[in-house]
Amino acid sequence: MTDSHSPCSGCSGRRDFLRTALTGAASIAALSALGPVNAISALVPRAAGGAVRYTLPAVDGVSIDSANEVILCRSHGEVFAFALSCPHQNTALKTMPKNAGFQCPRHKSKYLPNGTFVSGRATRNMDRLPITRDGVQIVVDPDVALASDLDPAKWAAALVKI
Template sequence: MSHGNEHEPCEPTLDACALQDRRDFMRHGLMAVGALIAMGAVPERLAALERTLATGRRVGNELRYPVPTADGATIDRANNLIIARFNGEAIAFVLECPHRGENVRWQANNNRFFCPKHESTFEPNGARIQGKAERGMDRYAIRREGDELVVTTTEKVRSTNAEAWAAAKVSL
């Protein structure tokens, strides 16, 4: 029984088999391109996607990263950390949502962080927008040394400590 999108197995020597495989390849390739476009992955955004993953250079209790050249978020999964650059400032966040520890994701098309487990959302500065999280994203102390950002990972700064949380950023 055929369902319309299935095809009979081809003999490798038949030209029709190669044609059918090329058609399948093109159909699947076009679907993948369509999905990228639907997600907003236009060429200028593809460049931003390329820089979303990085690993900091560890020196004792500190991690060192190059200063980002454009606004956006750099995810360091190995060190459970996010470096975000927005409006002339850099902030280092804990990768985990403050609600239940699920890793947050950067949504460039919405200019926000998102926790997929309970749908909490956060502004680029880590402030809570909505969801089950009861506070903003936790930050780390950060400073600039030349062309590097230096993040101290020994203590998380919660948004409930408003003064320390507001200070845990650096002007660029």
């Protein structure tokens, strides 16, 4: 006979909750070291359907090119390029306080600086853009959005190590 009031009934629920809460808190705390948010522009105006070039970010932080709808994020020795819009319903993403990642202002989905989904209504990571390094420049193709659920290998490879 099982006792529904035994001390361990519901233990796994509490453990799951604590694990999730602690993981989220540790992730947010680790992200507070990112630098400032900057507005940037492509080095050369973008030709129709062409790639854009940016100066390699010198420090950790977020740079946003509204004209080309690109977010550049340098974090812990890596640079990522993202589509400016949330993958859930295409609302422009905002940076979180102290650059602790990104948040969709519409439905409160949150993402780490590398674009990994943390919480909210979205069902996947932020869309990364193809990115390469050419000397002291970063080259981004804003016309090709890489979705982590459709092409996980290309999404994972879309970064530049510094």
